[in-house]
Amino acid sequence: MSFLKVESVSKHFGSLVAVDGVSMNVQKGECRAVIGPNGAGKTTFFNLITGMLGLTSGRVVLDGQDMAGIDPSHRVKLGMARTFQITEIFPELTVRENVRIPVEVAAGLHLSPRMPAHLKASVNDRIEQLLEEGGLTRIAHRYAGELSHGDQRACEIMMALALNPRLLLLDEPTAGMGDDETHAVARLIKRIHRESHMTIVLIEHDMRVVFNLADRITVLAEGKPLAEGTPAEITANERVQAAYLGGAA
Amino acid sequence: MTQLILFNVANGLIIGAFYALMAIGLSLIMSLSDVINFAHGGFLAIGAYLAYTLSPYVGFWGGLILAPILTAILGLIAEKFLISRVYGRDPLYSLLLTFGLAFIIEDSTRFIWGAQSVPYDVPGWLMSPLSADYFFLTGYRMFMVALVALAVGGLFYVMNRTRLGLRIRAGTLDLETVSVLGVNVRVLRNLNFGIGIYLAGLAGVLAAGQLGLQPTIGASVIMPSFVAIIIGGLGSLTGTLLGGLLIGVASGLTAVFLPSATEAVIYVMMALVLLIRPQGLLGEEGRF
Numbered sequence: 251m252s253f254l255k256v257e258s259v260s261k262h263f264g265s266l267v268a269v270d271g272v273s274m275n276v277q278k279g280e281c282r283a284v285i286g287p288n289g290a291g292k293t294t295f296f297n298l299i300t301g302m303l304g305l306t307s308g309r310v311v312l313d314g315q316d317m318a319g320i321d322p323s324h325r326v327k328l329g330m331a332r333t334f335q336i337t338e339i340f341p342e343l344t345v346r347e348n349v350r351i352p353v354e355v356a357a358g359l360h361l362s363p364r365m366p367a368h369l370k371a372s373v374n375d376r377i378e379q380l381l382e383e384g385g386l387t388r389i390a391h392r393y394a395g396e397l398s399h400g401d402q403r404a405c406e407i408m409m410a411l412a413l414n415p416r417l418l419l420l421d422e423p424t425a426g427m428g429d430d431e432t433h434a435v436a437r438l439i440k441r442i443h444r445e446s447h448m449t450i451v452l453i454e455h456d457m458r459v460v461f462n463l464a465d466r467i468t469v470l471a472e473g474k475p476l477a478e479g480t481p482a483e484i485t486a487n488e489r490v491q492a493a494y495l496g497g498a499a
Numbered sequence: 500m501t502q503l504i505l506f507n508v509a510n511g512l513i514i515g516a517f518y519a520l521m522a523i524g525l526s527l528i529m530s531l532s533d534v535i536n537f538a539h540g541g542f543l544a545i546g547a548y549l550a551y552t553l554s555p556y557v558g559f560w561g562g563l564i565l566a567p568i569l570t571a572i573l574g575l576i577a578e579k580f581l582i583s584r585v586y587g588r589d590p591l592y593s594l595l596l597t598f599g600l601a602f603i604i605e606d607s608t609r610f611i612w613g614a615q616s617v618p619y620d621v622p623g624w625l626m627s628p629l630s631a632d633y634f635f636l637t638g639y640r641m642f643m644v645a646l647v648a649l650a651v652g653g654l655f656y657v658m659n660r661t662r663l664g665l666r667i668r669a670g671t672l673d674l675e676t677v678s679v680l681g682v683n684v685r686v687l688r689n690l691n692f693g694i695g696i697y698l699a700g701l702a703g704v705l706a707a708g709q710l711g712l713q714p715t716i717g718a719s720v721i722m723p724s725f726v727a728i729i730i731g732g733l734g735s736l737t738g739t740l741l742g743g744l745l746i747g748v749a750s751g752l753t754a755v756f757l758p759s760a761t762e763a764v765i766y767v768m769m770a771l772v773l774l775i776r777p778q779g780l781l782g783e784e785g786r787f
Contacts, residue, residue: 326681338676340669342783351669354662355681361663361690413681 251314253278253449254417259298259308261291268294270473271308276417279447281439283454283464287493291473292453296421299451300332301325312417329416333423337402341395345386345405346377348394352412353377376412384408384438400431404438411442418442420452424459436462461485469493506635507751513640513709515747516647519740520702521720522727523654524695526739529728530671531691533590534582537597539724540717541604542696546570546703547712548612551619559622567700574696578689586688601717609714619707643705650701651740654694658736667691671734726769732782741780 252275261269269291276282286292297303299310301322310317317325339348353376357369365373381387384404389397394405403423410418423439424432436459443450443463454460460467461481469476469484471493477484484490521539528536550566557565581600585592625638658664666687670677678684706716723746731742746765753764772779 323678323681326679332679338673338679340672340676342672343665343669347665347669351665351677351682352680359662360683361666361686365662409680 252276252311253280253313254299254451255309255311256299257309257311259295259310260306261294261298261303262306268473269298269470272468272470272473272475274468274475274478276449276451278449280465281443281450281452281463283452283460283467284470285454285457285460285467286470286476289472290470292470293421294473295470296332296419296451296453300330300419326413326415329414330419331410331413331415331417332419333403333406333410333421337399337406339394339402339406339409342393344391345394345397345401346381346390348405349377349380349386349390349408349412352409353380356413380408380412383411383442385434398431399427400434403427403431403435407435407438407442411448416449418448418450420450420454422453422455424454424456432456432459439463502633504752504755505633507755508748509633509635509640509751510754511748511751512744513643513747514751515744516644517702517706517720517743518723518727518747519743520647520650520698520705521724522731522739522743523651523736524698524702525724526728526733526736527667528692528695530734531667531674532582532586532688534585534593534597535590536582536695537594537721538577538600538604539597539695539699540719540721541601541608542570542574542699542717543703543706543720544608544714544717545573545604546700547619547707547716548608548703549700550704550707551612551617551712554620559620563704566704567697570700570703571693571697574699575689575693577696578692582692583685583688601721605714605717612712612714614714616711616713619712621708639708643709646701646705650698654698655736657694663687663690723765726765728779729769730772730779732779734783735779735781738779738781 254276256272256274258271258273259269260267260271272295274282284292284295294303298305301317301320312328312330315328320328353373357373357376359365359369359373378387381390384407386401386404386408389401394402397405407420407423420439424435427435439450439452440463442448452463464481466478466480467484468478469490476493477487477490479487521543525536525539528534546566549569550562553565554562577600581596582593585596621639625642627638628634629636629638629641658668666677666682670682670684670687674684677687703716706720710716724743727742727746728739729742730745731738731740746768749764749768750761754761
């Protein structure tokens with residue numbers, strides 16, 4: 251059974267149909283890329299999965315549980331973590347403080363000032379472990395706003411991972427980055443996927459990243475599903491080529 | 500002359516410490532919840548009058564401890580049932596709401612405690628001057644400054660060393676992301692409002708001993724507190740503290756040379772800061 255099941259979801263904004271009957275089944279441990287030309291409705295599709303936008307029709311099911319009526323922050327608690335196209339970190343907090351917030355939330359620490367000693371140690375260990383995995387240890391004391399684009403993204407991904415998600419949604423993780431940074435972020439995602447067998451769905455522009463990371467690819471065009479398959483199948487698909495080259499299918 | 504200047508500087512520092520205490524609370528609430536709390540002065544008055552009412556039973560020290568806490572509890576209730584309802588709307592709504600609340604509080608204090616000024620007793624030994632030459636340096640004034648320093652120090656500790664503080668700082672930068680990370684933003688805003696009101700209540704108790712008690716006590720400090728925030732820079736607690744002390748001393752000094760301009764001078768300073776450094780002395784560029 252699919253871990254994430256998206257059943258012909260649609261989103262209308264007035265008369266504009268942004269997403270039109272898209273289905274997608276993602277297996278546990280799979281890395282799925284969602285691609286498509288600009289304006290294909292990728293981000294809207296993402297927002298329908300996370301609940302940031304309400305569905306006009308269709309269904310989103312995570313691990314057998316229908317997400318209807320569950321708001322985004324509750325979906326986070328159910329194991330759905332996401333990063334945004336624009337990096338969402340706290341620029342005026344240090345990297346370590348940025349990571350500390352979700353680690354403490356995941357440890358069940360709320361606003362009471364008390365922190366049991368055993369939790370304190372495990373929280374601190376977890377923070378250092380995430381910083382290490384994200385390659386952030388040597389810059390952990392710096393303000394997140396001062397970091398390079400790639401390090402900021404790594405920080406953001408580590409914050410999402412701190413929540414111990416079962417499904418990680420990444421919205422254009424390499425947007426606006428140069429070659430080196432793109433490569434570094436792609437490597438990080440690949441390592442996370444390989445080591446933790448995390449189920450990952452990502453939107454990505456950079457085809458090198460997509461073909462390097464994804465087990466399967468879903469292609470959208472003008473809000474509709476265009477194709478789905480392995481990277482090799484997608485490369486060979488004439489309709490996909492046509493959509494990207496702008497010619498008639 | 501030197502003594503006169505020193506007298507007014509000391510006076511200014513003390514008034515400035517009030518402004519700073521008020522302004523820091525206002526600034527906390529403004530930064531996290533985008534609410535310009537015009538009722539902040541009202542909470543100061545509540546703190547002052549509660550201390551006045553309680554001190555015959557629990558003494559000066561009991562009043563000093565209890566009144567700000569009770570004021571903060573009233574603040575938590577006001578936030579939960581009134582102010583939280585206008586979050587996320589046009590700032591005009593919260594402005595109107597807190598403006599109305601300020602009037603309600605002021606008239607309620609007048610109704611309960613009377614329009615006349617009432618005396619607030621401070622232990623006698625605190626009121627005696629520390630030195631014959633500097634008669635204005637009473638123990639109470641030193642005590643107030645020490646207490647304000649303690650309160651501000653405590654707040655900085657909470658903001659920089661505790662989980663609540665970390666989340667408030669993060670929420671000030673981006674409330675939505677904090678929420679996405681699983682922090683309960685409703686509780687966070689409530690507690691943050693409570694901290695701000697606690698500081699107002701504390702300022703009220705201290706002010707009662709220094710300035711005496713009348714229902715308009717809150718209204719007279721609210722505008723300078725806003726000025727302190729603008730001069731110091733919104734979002735910077737250190738800046739706000741500095742702004743409060745600065746305008747206090749400036750109006751104290753003006754009192755020596757041009758007594759009629761003591762109130763105007765702080766607005767002139769604000770205008771100058773806005774012209775030269777619109778983000779405030781220690782504020783971040785692009786905010787406010």
